[in-house]
Amino acid sequence: MGQRASEAHEHPRLPPGQRLQRGWPVTHYGPVPKFRPERWEFRVFGATADGDKHAWNHEEFSALPYTTVTADLHCVTKFSMTGAEWGGTPARTLLDLVPPAPAVTHVMVWAEYGFSSNLRLSDFAAEDTLFATHKDGEPLTAEHGYPLRLVVPRLYAWKGPKWVRGVEYMTADRRGFWEERGYHNIGDPWREQRYSYQEEPGEGPAA
Numbered sequence: 067m068g069q070r071a072s073e074a075h076e077h078p079r080l081p082p083g084q085r086l087q088r089g090w091p092v093t094h095y096g097p098v099p100k101f102r103p104e105r106w107e108f109r110v111f112g113a114t115a116d117g118d119k120h121a122w123n124h125e126e127f128s129a130l131p132y133t134t135v136t137a138d139l140h141c142v143t144k145f146s147m148t149g150a151e152w153g154g155t156p157a158r159t160l161l162d163l164v165p166p167a168p169a170v171t172h173v174m175v176w177a178e179y180g181f182s183s184n185l186r187l188s189d190f191a192a193e194d195t196l197f198a199t200h201k202d203g204e205p206l207t208a209e210h211g212y213p214l215r216l217v218v219p220r221l222y223a224w225k226g227p228k229w230v231r232g233v234e235y236m237t238a239d240r241r242g243f244w245e246e247r248g249y250h251n252i253g254d255p256w257r258e259q260r261y262s263y264q265e266e267p268g269e270g271p272a273a
């Protein structure tokens with residue numbers, strides 16, 4: 067019991083049903099995309115306040131404000147990786163640069179190969195939601211999302227696409243990749259919102 071008790075003491079705030087993972091496993095669906103800087107762009111589109119689309123190339127995106135967030139990663143398959151220092155650009159910065167129309171309630175975050183995840187605007191706008199380029203001072207590796215991944219510390223990690231390429235502002239909710247495949251529409255690990263069958267009325271998109 068000694069080892070587990072001391073781990074529990076070090077990490078008293080692991081969400082229910084999660085266990086601590088030593089190291090940092092790689093978890094995703096499909097192949098690791100090859101980064102081609104000349105073809106890469108990051109787009110914000112959908113219901114923007116001015117009705118326009120906005121795009122940054124890699125050099126432009128790299129020049130956006132940089133900050134760090136220390137946060138844990140909770141995979142719905144029950145492992146957690148704690149104490150990472152993520153570096154990157156806050157989602158809030160993008161919301162300031164490209165304000166959403168007043169009717170926007172959700173965003174779809176898009177990644178390479180059409181991977182997507184939907185978020186409530188409130189979760190996306192949270193102060194610790196970060197478009198990360200670095201972890202613990204080092205650039206992300208290809209398999210962990212280089213050149214850019216989203217980190218949403220308050221939700222299960224599938225809500226943070228690796229190899230992210232854009233954000234769509236939405237005036238109604240719509241399920242993303244894993245949310246269409248049986249995972250919870252909101253995905254709060256503290257409420258153990260793992261699977262879509264657990265959704266309460268109002269937690270999923272209107273049918």
Ligand SMILES: Nc1nc2c(c(=O)[nH]1)N[C@H]1C(S)=C(S)[C@@H](COP(=O)(O)O)O[C@H]1N2
Nearest residue numbers: 092093094095141181210223224226227228
């Ligand atoms: N593009 C993409 N991003 C993704 C996934 C994926 O399948 N595709 N899986 C998610 C899941 S389920 C988890 S747990 C984390 C894992 O991140 P890691 O491999 O860096 O640990 O990435 C998330 N981001």
Ligand SMILES: [Mo]
Nearest residue numbers: 141142143224
């Ligand atoms: Mo995961």
